[in-house]
Amino acid sequence: MKVILNVDYVGLGEEGDRIDVKDGYARNYLIPKRIAMLDTPQARAYFASRMKAIEQRKEEKRQRSRDVKAKLADMEVKFVLPASDTGKIFGSVTPTMIAEYLGKEGIEIERKKVEVNSKDIKTAGNYSFVVSLYGGDTQTVKLVVEAEKKEVKLSEKELRKPRRPKEEDGESGSDAQESGDSAEATETAPASDEE
Numbered sequence: 001m002k003v004i005l006n007v008d009y010v011g012l013g014e015e016g017d018r019i020d021v022k023d024g025y026a027r028n029y030l031i032p033k034r035i036a037m038l039d040t041p042q043a044r045a046y047f048a049s050r051m052k053a054i055e056q057r058k059e060e061k062r063q064r065s066r067d068v069k070a071k072l073a074d075m076e077v078k079f080v081l082p083a084s085d086t087g088k089i090f091g092s093v094t095p096t097m098i099a100e101y102l103g104k105e106g107i108e109i110e111r112k113k114v115e116v117n118s119k120d121i122k123t124a125g126n127y128s129f130v131v132s133l134y135g136g137d138t139q140t141v142k143l144v145v146e147a148e149k150k151e152v153k154l155s156e157k158e159l160r161k162p163r164r165p166k167e168e169d170g171e172s173g174s175d176a177q178e179s180g181d182s183a184e185a186t187e188t189a190p191a192s193d194e195e
Helices: 021-029 039-071 095-104 156-158 166-194
Strands: 001-003 018-019 036-038 076-081 125-132 137-149
Touching: 001 039, 021 036, 039 137, 076 095
Parallel strands: 076 137
Antiparallel strands: 001 018, 001 036, 125 137
């Protein structure tokens, strides 16, 4: 079934594009959600009258895409995340985290347009990810993942107090066990004499 898109739709095309899709997809999804309309002579005339405005919007989107690409080219995204002693981070870096970071930097990117292989980003190090822009254009961005440094804060009292070696603590506990064992042996010895 031939339809004309009312809006830009990822995977199908841009506003005003005439495309061919399966009948059920058009009838049950695209047309009821007003994403597309049937390709009729009236619909073609309607889009022909709006073509100048559509082209103007497309040019604005291309310009915004070029501006975003220029900003992203010089950018380095940096995350400091909790990690184990070996540098393996707890969790992984996700497209949502990157989209939120870019939003804080003034670059609004949809989460779906950030392509990151999060299976690979589970340890501290240098990586890259790809941002899909308007018109099939892409930009690769540097990503730095660092392990959060754990600081052990000791009070002055703990710093002055010498630590006991573990052996001393273990010996005193084993002495108590030995004396307890000998006490049990003396108790059981008279019981065996009585028989």
